[in-house]
Amino acid sequence: MTTLQAHLRNFRDGGELYRLFEHIPDVLFFAKDGEGRLIMGNQRFVEHCGLSSIDELAGKSDYDIFPNYMAEKFATDDQAVLSSGKPLLHLVELFPSRDRLPEWFTTNKYPIFDDNGNAAAVCGIVQNYEQSFYDSNDPVSKVVELIKDRFDQALSIPELSKEAGLSQRQLERLFKKRFSITPREYIIRLRVLIAADQLRFTSKGITEIALDCGFYDHSSFTRQFKRHMGTLPLQFRKNESG
Known part of the structure:
Protein backbone atom coordinates (compact mmCIF):
# COMPACT_ATOMS: atom_id res chain seq x y z
CA MET A 1 0.00 0.00 0.00
CA THR A 2 1.40 3.42 -0.96
CA THR A 3 1.57 6.34 1.45
CA LEU A 4 -1.23 8.02 -0.48
CA GLN A 5 -3.46 4.95 -0.27
CA ALA A 6 -2.77 4.71 3.46
CA HIS A 7 -3.69 8.36 3.97
CA LEU A 8 -6.92 7.91 2.03
CA ARG A 9 -7.87 4.77 3.93
CA ASN A 10 -7.22 6.51 7.25
CA PHE A 11 -9.29 9.45 6.02
CA ARG A 12 -12.13 7.09 5.12
CA ASP A 13 -12.03 4.94 8.24
CA GLY A 14 -11.48 7.54 10.92
CA GLY A 15 -11.62 11.05 9.55
CA GLU A 16 -14.11 13.54 10.93
CA LEU A 17 -13.93 15.43 7.64
CA TYR A 18 -14.96 12.33 5.71
CA ARG A 19 -17.94 11.75 8.01
CA LEU A 20 -18.98 15.33 7.37
CA PHE A 21 -19.98 14.31 3.83
CA GLU A 22 -22.59 11.96 5.31
CA HIS A 23 -24.44 14.94 6.76
CA ILE A 24 -24.44 17.38 3.85
CA PRO A 25 -27.84 17.09 2.12
CA ASP A 26 -27.94 15.95 -1.51
CA VAL A 27 -24.15 15.75 -1.92
CA LEU A 28 -22.47 12.70 -3.46
CA PHE A 29 -18.79 12.41 -2.52
CA PHE A 30 -16.23 10.04 -4.06
CA ALA A 31 -12.49 9.49 -4.46
CA LYS A 32 -10.57 7.35 -6.96
CA ASP A 33 -6.94 6.33 -7.26
CA GLY A 34 -4.80 7.09 -10.30
CA GLU A 35 -6.04 3.94 -12.04
CA GLY A 36 -9.66 4.99 -11.78
CA ARG A 37 -10.54 2.59 -8.96
CA LEU A 38 -12.99 3.93 -6.41
CA ILE A 39 -11.45 4.24 -2.97
CA MET A 40 -14.28 5.81 -1.05
CA GLY A 41 -17.66 7.43 -1.28
CA ASN A 42 -20.30 8.62 1.11
CA GLN A 43 -23.44 6.54 1.57
CA ARG A 44 -25.44 8.65 -0.88
CA PHE A 45 -22.85 7.99 -3.58
CA VAL A 46 -22.79 4.28 -2.74
CA GLU A 47 -26.58 4.06 -3.10
CA HIS A 48 -26.52 6.16 -6.28
CA CYS A 49 -24.25 3.46 -7.72
CA GLY A 50 -26.84 0.82 -6.84
CA LEU A 51 -24.74 -0.64 -4.00
CA SER A 52 -25.29 -0.88 -0.27
CA SER A 53 -21.90 -0.39 1.39
CA ILE A 54 -18.49 1.18 0.88
CA ASP A 55 -16.96 -2.30 0.91
CA GLU A 56 -18.94 -3.16 -2.22
CA LEU A 57 -17.80 0.07 -3.87
CA ALA A 58 -14.08 -0.04 -3.08
CA GLY A 59 -11.93 -1.26 -5.96
CA LYS A 60 -14.59 -0.89 -8.63
CA SER A 61 -14.13 1.37 -11.64
CA ASP A 62 -16.76 3.50 -13.33
CA TYR A 63 -16.99 0.80 -16.01
CA ASP A 64 -18.16 -1.69 -13.37
CA ILE A 65 -21.03 0.58 -12.32
CA PHE A 66 -22.14 2.92 -15.09
CA PRO A 67 -22.98 2.54 -18.79
CA ASN A 68 -19.88 2.63 -21.00
CA TYR A 69 -20.71 6.02 -22.50
CA MET A 70 -20.88 7.56 -19.02
CA ALA A 71 -17.80 5.74 -17.73
CA GLU A 72 -15.78 6.98 -20.71
CA LYS A 73 -16.80 10.57 -19.98
CA PHE A 74 -15.91 10.23 -16.29
CA ALA A 75 -12.54 8.65 -17.10
CA THR A 76 -11.69 11.42 -19.57
CA ASP A 77 -12.47 14.08 -16.97
CA ASP A 78 -10.43 12.25 -14.31
CA GLN A 79 -7.45 12.04 -16.63
CA ALA A 80 -7.68 15.77 -17.34
CA VAL A 81 -7.49 16.47 -13.60
CA LEU A 82 -4.55 14.09 -13.11
CA SER A 83 -2.65 15.43 -16.13
CA SER A 84 -3.08 19.10 -15.30
CA GLY A 85 -3.07 18.91 -11.51
CA LYS A 86 -5.96 21.37 -11.62
CA PRO A 87 -9.62 20.94 -10.66
CA LEU A 88 -12.50 20.68 -13.09
CA LEU A 89 -15.32 22.79 -11.73
CA HIS A 90 -19.02 23.26 -12.39
CA LEU A 91 -19.47 20.49 -14.96
CA VAL A 92 -23.21 20.63 -15.65
CA GLU A 93 -24.31 17.42 -17.37
CA LEU A 94 -27.47 15.48 -18.11
CA PHE A 95 -27.32 11.89 -16.84
CA PRO A 96 -29.79 9.21 -15.74
CA SER A 97 -30.71 9.42 -12.06
CA ARG A 98 -31.57 6.55 -9.73
CA ASP A 99 -35.14 6.46 -11.06
CA ARG A 100 -33.66 6.21 -14.59
CA LEU A 101 -35.15 9.53 -15.78
CA PRO A 102 -32.30 11.84 -16.86
CA GLU A 103 -31.65 14.85 -14.65
CA TRP A 104 -29.09 17.63 -14.55
CA PHE A 105 -26.12 17.12 -12.24
CA THR A 106 -23.21 19.40 -11.44
CA THR A 107 -19.79 17.89 -10.69
CA ASN A 108 -16.59 19.34 -9.22
CA LYS A 109 -13.41 17.25 -9.38
CA TYR A 110 -10.15 17.95 -7.55
CA PRO A 111 -6.67 16.39 -7.68
CA ILE A 112 -5.18 14.68 -4.62
CA PHE A 113 -1.40 15.01 -4.44
CA ASP A 114 1.12 12.47 -3.18
CA ASP A 115 4.18 13.21 -1.02
CA ASN A 116 6.14 14.24 -4.12
CA GLY A 117 3.57 16.81 -5.17
CA ASN A 118 2.21 14.76 -8.07
CA ALA A 119 -1.51 14.49 -8.78
CA ALA A 120 -2.09 10.83 -7.93
CA ALA A 121 -5.82 10.55 -7.23
CA VAL A 122 -9.09 12.36 -7.82
CA CYS A 123 -11.92 13.28 -5.49
CA GLY A 124 -15.15 15.00 -6.28
CA ILE A 125 -18.63 16.02 -5.29
CA VAL A 126 -21.79 15.65 -7.35
CA GLN A 127 -25.07 17.46 -6.73
CA ASN A 128 -28.45 17.34 -8.39
CA TYR A 129 -28.45 20.61 -10.29
CA GLU A 130 -32.22 20.64 -10.79
CA GLN A 131 -32.91 20.36 -7.07
CA SER A 132 -30.55 23.24 -6.36
CA PHE A 133 -32.74 25.73 -8.23
CA TYR A 134 -36.15 24.04 -8.30
CA ASP A 135 -39.03 26.34 -7.47
CA SER A 136 -42.61 25.60 -8.46
CA ASN A 137 -42.99 29.29 -9.32
CA ASP A 138 -39.87 29.38 -11.47
CA PRO A 139 -40.81 29.30 -15.19
CA VAL A 140 -37.68 27.39 -16.26
CA SER A 141 -38.31 24.72 -13.61
CA LYS A 142 -41.87 24.46 -14.87
CA VAL A 143 -40.71 23.94 -18.46
CA VAL A 144 -38.22 21.25 -17.37
CA GLU A 145 -41.03 19.37 -15.62
CA LEU A 146 -43.37 19.77 -18.60
CA ILE A 147 -40.73 18.37 -20.95
CA LYS A 148 -40.09 15.40 -18.67
CA ASP A 149 -43.80 14.67 -18.45
CA ARG A 150 -44.35 14.95 -22.22
CA PHE A 151 -41.04 13.89 -23.79
CA ASP A 152 -42.85 11.18 -25.78
CA GLN A 153 -45.24 13.70 -27.33
CA PRO A 158 -43.99 28.41 -28.35
CA GLU A 159 -46.61 26.37 -26.46
CA LEU A 160 -44.18 25.55 -23.62
CA SER A 161 -43.28 29.23 -23.41
CA LYS A 162 -46.94 30.18 -23.17
CA GLU A 163 -47.59 27.66 -20.38
CA ALA A 164 -44.62 29.08 -18.46
CA GLY A 165 -45.88 32.64 -18.88
CA LEU A 166 -42.92 33.69 -21.03
CA SER A 167 -42.29 34.73 -24.58
CA GLN A 168 -40.32 32.23 -26.65
CA ARG A 169 -37.32 34.57 -26.67
CA GLN A 170 -37.44 34.92 -22.86
CA LEU A 171 -37.65 31.17 -22.36
CA GLU A 172 -34.75 30.43 -24.68
CA ARG A 173 -32.59 33.11 -23.05
CA LEU A 174 -33.30 31.95 -19.48
CA PHE A 175 -32.99 28.27 -20.36
CA LYS A 176 -29.67 28.74 -22.13
CA LYS A 177 -28.33 30.83 -19.26
CA ARG A 178 -29.06 28.01 -16.82
CA PHE A 179 -28.14 24.94 -18.91
CA SER A 180 -26.00 26.35 -21.76
CA ILE A 181 -28.33 24.74 -24.30
CA THR A 182 -31.71 25.64 -25.81
CA PRO A 183 -35.01 24.01 -24.79
CA ARG A 184 -35.11 22.20 -28.14
CA GLU A 185 -31.65 20.74 -27.61
CA TYR A 186 -32.63 19.67 -24.09
CA ILE A 187 -35.66 17.82 -25.46
CA ILE A 188 -33.46 15.94 -27.94
CA ARG A 189 -30.83 15.04 -25.33
CA LEU A 190 -33.48 13.86 -22.89
CA ARG A 191 -35.09 11.66 -25.52
CA VAL A 192 -31.73 10.20 -26.58
CA LEU A 193 -30.78 9.30 -23.00
CA ILE A 194 -34.15 7.69 -22.32
CA ALA A 195 -33.79 5.76 -25.58
CA ALA A 196 -30.30 4.66 -24.52
CA ASP A 197 -31.77 3.33 -21.29
CA GLN A 198 -34.40 1.37 -23.22
CA LEU A 199 -31.73 -0.03 -25.53
CA ARG A 200 -29.83 -1.29 -22.49
CA PHE A 201 -32.71 -2.68 -20.43
CA THR A 202 -35.43 -3.75 -22.88
CA SER A 203 -35.68 -5.92 -25.98
CA LYS A 204 -37.82 -3.40 -27.87
CA GLY A 205 -37.05 -2.81 -31.53
CA ILE A 206 -35.35 0.38 -32.68
CA THR A 207 -38.44 1.85 -34.33
CA GLU A 208 -40.60 1.16 -31.28
CA ILE A 209 -38.06 2.86 -29.01
CA ALA A 210 -37.84 5.81 -31.39
CA LEU A 211 -41.60 6.36 -31.32
CA ASP A 212 -41.86 5.75 -27.56
CA CYS A 213 -39.26 8.47 -26.98
CA GLY A 214 -40.93 11.12 -29.11
CA PHE A 215 -38.99 10.80 -32.38
CA TYR A 216 -41.22 10.89 -35.42
CA ASP A 217 -39.42 8.12 -37.31
CA HIS A 218 -36.53 5.64 -37.27
CA SER A 219 -34.32 7.87 -39.42
CA SER A 220 -34.54 10.99 -37.24
CA PHE A 221 -33.91 8.90 -34.12
CA THR A 222 -30.84 7.21 -35.61
CA ARG A 223 -29.42 10.55 -36.76
CA GLN A 224 -29.85 12.25 -33.38
CA PHE A 225 -28.66 9.20 -31.44
CA LYS A 226 -25.41 9.02 -33.42
CA ARG A 227 -24.90 12.76 -33.04
CA HIS A 228 -25.15 12.61 -29.25
CA MET A 229 -23.83 9.14 -28.42
CA GLY A 230 -21.24 8.77 -31.17
CA THR A 231 -22.59 5.44 -32.40
CA LEU A 232 -25.68 3.92 -33.98
CA PRO A 233 -28.45 2.52 -31.74
CA LEU A 234 -27.83 -1.14 -32.66
CA GLN A 235 -24.09 -0.83 -32.07
CA PHE A 236 -24.76 0.93 -28.77
CA ARG A 237 -26.96 -1.97 -27.66
CA LYS A 238 -24.23 -4.47 -28.57
CA ASN A 239 -21.53 -2.46 -26.79
CA GLU A 240 -23.54 -2.01 -23.61
CA SER A 241 -24.70 -5.63 -23.46
CA GLY A 242 -21.19 -6.93 -24.00
Missing part, protein backbone atom coordinates in the same frame (compact mmCIF):
# COMPACT_ATOMS: atom_id res chain seq x y z
CA ALA A 154 -44.88 16.38 -29.99
CA LEU A 155 -43.52 19.41 -28.13
CA SER A 156 -43.84 23.00 -29.26
CA ILE A 157 -41.44 25.59 -27.84
Whole structure:
Protein backbone atom coordinates (compact mmCIF):
# COMPACT_ATOMS: atom_id res chain seq x y z
CA MET A 1 0.00 0.00 0.00
CA THR A 2 1.40 3.42 -0.96
CA THR A 3 1.57 6.34 1.45
CA LEU A 4 -1.23 8.02 -0.48
CA GLN A 5 -3.46 4.95 -0.27
CA ALA A 6 -2.77 4.71 3.46
CA HIS A 7 -3.69 8.36 3.97
CA LEU A 8 -6.92 7.91 2.03
CA ARG A 9 -7.87 4.77 3.93
CA ASN A 10 -7.22 6.51 7.25
CA PHE A 11 -9.29 9.45 6.02
CA ARG A 12 -12.13 7.09 5.12
CA ASP A 13 -12.03 4.94 8.24
CA GLY A 14 -11.48 7.54 10.92
CA GLY A 15 -11.62 11.05 9.55
CA GLU A 16 -14.11 13.54 10.93
CA LEU A 17 -13.93 15.43 7.64
CA TYR A 18 -14.96 12.33 5.71
CA ARG A 19 -17.94 11.75 8.01
CA LEU A 20 -18.98 15.33 7.37
CA PHE A 21 -19.98 14.31 3.83
CA GLU A 22 -22.59 11.96 5.31
CA HIS A 23 -24.44 14.94 6.76
CA ILE A 24 -24.44 17.38 3.85
CA PRO A 25 -27.84 17.09 2.12
CA ASP A 26 -27.94 15.95 -1.51
CA VAL A 27 -24.15 15.75 -1.92
CA LEU A 28 -22.47 12.70 -3.46
CA PHE A 29 -18.79 12.41 -2.52
CA PHE A 30 -16.23 10.04 -4.06
CA ALA A 31 -12.49 9.49 -4.46
CA LYS A 32 -10.57 7.35 -6.96
CA ASP A 33 -6.94 6.33 -7.26
CA GLY A 34 -4.80 7.09 -10.30
CA GLU A 35 -6.04 3.94 -12.04
CA GLY A 36 -9.66 4.99 -11.78
CA ARG A 37 -10.54 2.59 -8.96
CA LEU A 38 -12.99 3.93 -6.41
CA ILE A 39 -11.45 4.24 -2.97
CA MET A 40 -14.28 5.81 -1.05
CA GLY A 41 -17.66 7.43 -1.28
CA ASN A 42 -20.30 8.62 1.11
CA GLN A 43 -23.44 6.54 1.57
CA ARG A 44 -25.44 8.65 -0.88
CA PHE A 45 -22.85 7.99 -3.58
CA VAL A 46 -22.79 4.28 -2.74
CA GLU A 47 -26.58 4.06 -3.10
CA HIS A 48 -26.52 6.16 -6.28
CA CYS A 49 -24.25 3.46 -7.72
CA GLY A 50 -26.84 0.82 -6.84
CA LEU A 51 -24.74 -0.64 -4.00
CA SER A 52 -25.29 -0.88 -0.27
CA SER A 53 -21.90 -0.39 1.39
CA ILE A 54 -18.49 1.18 0.88
CA ASP A 55 -16.96 -2.30 0.91
CA GLU A 56 -18.94 -3.16 -2.22
CA LEU A 57 -17.80 0.07 -3.87
CA ALA A 58 -14.08 -0.04 -3.08
CA GLY A 59 -11.93 -1.26 -5.96
CA LYS A 60 -14.59 -0.89 -8.63
CA SER A 61 -14.13 1.37 -11.64
CA ASP A 62 -16.76 3.50 -13.33
CA TYR A 63 -16.99 0.80 -16.01
CA ASP A 64 -18.16 -1.69 -13.37
CA ILE A 65 -21.03 0.58 -12.32
CA PHE A 66 -22.14 2.92 -15.09
CA PRO A 67 -22.98 2.54 -18.79
CA ASN A 68 -19.88 2.63 -21.00
CA TYR A 69 -20.71 6.02 -22.50
CA MET A 70 -20.88 7.56 -19.02
CA ALA A 71 -17.80 5.74 -17.73
CA GLU A 72 -15.78 6.98 -20.71
CA LYS A 73 -16.80 10.57 -19.98
CA PHE A 74 -15.91 10.23 -16.29
CA ALA A 75 -12.54 8.65 -17.10
CA THR A 76 -11.69 11.42 -19.57
CA ASP A 77 -12.47 14.08 -16.97
CA ASP A 78 -10.43 12.25 -14.31
CA GLN A 79 -7.45 12.04 -16.63
CA ALA A 80 -7.68 15.77 -17.34
CA VAL A 81 -7.49 16.47 -13.60
CA LEU A 82 -4.55 14.09 -13.11
CA SER A 83 -2.65 15.43 -16.13
CA SER A 84 -3.08 19.10 -15.30
CA GLY A 85 -3.07 18.91 -11.51
CA LYS A 86 -5.96 21.37 -11.62
CA PRO A 87 -9.62 20.94 -10.66
CA LEU A 88 -12.50 20.68 -13.09
CA LEU A 89 -15.32 22.79 -11.73
CA HIS A 90 -19.02 23.26 -12.39
CA LEU A 91 -19.47 20.49 -14.96
CA VAL A 92 -23.21 20.63 -15.65
CA GLU A 93 -24.31 17.42 -17.37
CA LEU A 94 -27.47 15.48 -18.11
CA PHE A 95 -27.32 11.89 -16.84
CA PRO A 96 -29.79 9.21 -15.74
CA SER A 97 -30.71 9.42 -12.06
CA ARG A 98 -31.57 6.55 -9.73
CA ASP A 99 -35.14 6.46 -11.06
CA ARG A 100 -33.66 6.21 -14.59
CA LEU A 101 -35.15 9.53 -15.78
CA PRO A 102 -32.30 11.84 -16.86
CA GLU A 103 -31.65 14.85 -14.65
CA TRP A 104 -29.09 17.63 -14.55
CA PHE A 105 -26.12 17.12 -12.24
CA THR A 106 -23.21 19.40 -11.44
CA THR A 107 -19.79 17.89 -10.69
CA ASN A 108 -16.59 19.34 -9.22
CA LYS A 109 -13.41 17.25 -9.38
CA TYR A 110 -10.15 17.95 -7.55
CA PRO A 111 -6.67 16.39 -7.68
CA ILE A 112 -5.18 14.68 -4.62
CA PHE A 113 -1.40 15.01 -4.44
CA ASP A 114 1.12 12.47 -3.18
CA ASP A 115 4.18 13.21 -1.02
CA ASN A 116 6.14 14.24 -4.12
CA GLY A 117 3.57 16.81 -5.17
CA ASN A 118 2.21 14.76 -8.07
CA ALA A 119 -1.51 14.49 -8.78
CA ALA A 120 -2.09 10.83 -7.93
CA ALA A 121 -5.82 10.55 -7.23
CA VAL A 122 -9.09 12.36 -7.82
CA CYS A 123 -11.92 13.28 -5.49
CA GLY A 124 -15.15 15.00 -6.28
CA ILE A 125 -18.63 16.02 -5.29
CA VAL A 126 -21.79 15.65 -7.35
CA GLN A 127 -25.07 17.46 -6.73
CA ASN A 128 -28.45 17.34 -8.39
CA TYR A 129 -28.45 20.61 -10.29
CA GLU A 130 -32.22 20.64 -10.79
CA GLN A 131 -32.91 20.36 -7.07
CA SER A 132 -30.55 23.24 -6.36
CA PHE A 133 -32.74 25.73 -8.23
CA TYR A 134 -36.15 24.04 -8.30
CA ASP A 135 -39.03 26.34 -7.47
CA SER A 136 -42.61 25.60 -8.46
CA ASN A 137 -42.99 29.29 -9.32
CA ASP A 138 -39.87 29.38 -11.47
CA PRO A 139 -40.81 29.30 -15.19
CA VAL A 140 -37.68 27.39 -16.26
CA SER A 141 -38.31 24.72 -13.61
CA LYS A 142 -41.87 24.46 -14.87
CA VAL A 143 -40.71 23.94 -18.46
CA VAL A 144 -38.22 21.25 -17.37
CA GLU A 145 -41.03 19.37 -15.62
CA LEU A 146 -43.37 19.77 -18.60
CA ILE A 147 -40.73 18.37 -20.95
CA LYS A 148 -40.09 15.40 -18.67
CA ASP A 149 -43.80 14.67 -18.45
CA ARG A 150 -44.35 14.95 -22.22
CA PHE A 151 -41.04 13.89 -23.79
CA ASP A 152 -42.85 11.18 -25.78
CA GLN A 153 -45.24 13.70 -27.33
CA ALA A 154 -44.88 16.38 -29.99
CA LEU A 155 -43.52 19.41 -28.13
CA SER A 156 -43.84 23.00 -29.26
CA ILE A 157 -41.44 25.59 -27.84
CA PRO A 158 -43.99 28.41 -28.35
CA GLU A 159 -46.61 26.37 -26.46
CA LEU A 160 -44.18 25.55 -23.62
CA SER A 161 -43.28 29.23 -23.41
CA LYS A 162 -46.94 30.18 -23.17
CA GLU A 163 -47.59 27.66 -20.38
CA ALA A 164 -44.62 29.08 -18.46
CA GLY A 165 -45.88 32.64 -18.88
CA LEU A 166 -42.92 33.69 -21.03
CA SER A 167 -42.29 34.73 -24.58
CA GLN A 168 -40.32 32.23 -26.65
CA ARG A 169 -37.32 34.57 -26.67
CA GLN A 170 -37.44 34.92 -22.86
CA LEU A 171 -37.65 31.17 -22.36
CA GLU A 172 -34.75 30.43 -24.68
CA ARG A 173 -32.59 33.11 -23.05
CA LEU A 174 -33.30 31.95 -19.48
CA PHE A 175 -32.99 28.27 -20.36
CA LYS A 176 -29.67 28.74 -22.13
CA LYS A 177 -28.33 30.83 -19.26
CA ARG A 178 -29.06 28.01 -16.82
CA PHE A 179 -28.14 24.94 -18.91
CA SER A 180 -26.00 26.35 -21.76
CA ILE A 181 -28.33 24.74 -24.30
CA THR A 182 -31.71 25.64 -25.81
CA PRO A 183 -35.01 24.01 -24.79
CA ARG A 184 -35.11 22.20 -28.14
CA GLU A 185 -31.65 20.74 -27.61
CA TYR A 186 -32.63 19.67 -24.09
CA ILE A 187 -35.66 17.82 -25.46
CA ILE A 188 -33.46 15.94 -27.94
CA ARG A 189 -30.83 15.04 -25.33
CA LEU A 190 -33.48 13.86 -22.89
CA ARG A 191 -35.09 11.66 -25.52
CA VAL A 192 -31.73 10.20 -26.58
CA LEU A 193 -30.78 9.30 -23.00
CA ILE A 194 -34.15 7.69 -22.32
CA ALA A 195 -33.79 5.76 -25.58
CA ALA A 196 -30.30 4.66 -24.52
CA ASP A 197 -31.77 3.33 -21.29
CA GLN A 198 -34.40 1.37 -23.22
CA LEU A 199 -31.73 -0.03 -25.53
CA ARG A 200 -29.83 -1.29 -22.49
CA PHE A 201 -32.71 -2.68 -20.43
CA THR A 202 -35.43 -3.75 -22.88
CA SER A 203 -35.68 -5.92 -25.98
CA LYS A 204 -37.82 -3.40 -27.87
CA GLY A 205 -37.05 -2.81 -31.53
CA ILE A 206 -35.35 0.38 -32.68
CA THR A 207 -38.44 1.85 -34.33
CA GLU A 208 -40.60 1.16 -31.28
CA ILE A 209 -38.06 2.86 -29.01
CA ALA A 210 -37.84 5.81 -31.39
CA LEU A 211 -41.60 6.36 -31.32
CA ASP A 212 -41.86 5.75 -27.56
CA CYS A 213 -39.26 8.47 -26.98
CA GLY A 214 -40.93 11.12 -29.11
CA PHE A 215 -38.99 10.80 -32.38
CA TYR A 216 -41.22 10.89 -35.42
CA ASP A 217 -39.42 8.12 -37.31
CA HIS A 218 -36.53 5.64 -37.27
CA SER A 219 -34.32 7.87 -39.42
CA SER A 220 -34.54 10.99 -37.24
CA PHE A 221 -33.91 8.90 -34.12
CA THR A 222 -30.84 7.21 -35.61
CA ARG A 223 -29.42 10.55 -36.76
CA GLN A 224 -29.85 12.25 -33.38
CA PHE A 225 -28.66 9.20 -31.44
CA LYS A 226 -25.41 9.02 -33.42
CA ARG A 227 -24.90 12.76 -33.04
CA HIS A 228 -25.15 12.61 -29.25
CA MET A 229 -23.83 9.14 -28.42
CA GLY A 230 -21.24 8.77 -31.17
CA THR A 231 -22.59 5.44 -32.40
CA LEU A 232 -25.68 3.92 -33.98
CA PRO A 233 -28.45 2.52 -31.74
CA LEU A 234 -27.83 -1.14 -32.66
CA GLN A 235 -24.09 -0.83 -32.07
CA PHE A 236 -24.76 0.93 -28.77
CA ARG A 237 -26.96 -1.97 -27.66
CA LYS A 238 -24.23 -4.47 -28.57
CA ASN A 239 -21.53 -2.46 -26.79
CA GLU A 240 -23.54 -2.01 -23.61
CA SER A 241 -24.70 -5.63 -23.46
CA GLY A 242 -21.19 -6.93 -24.00
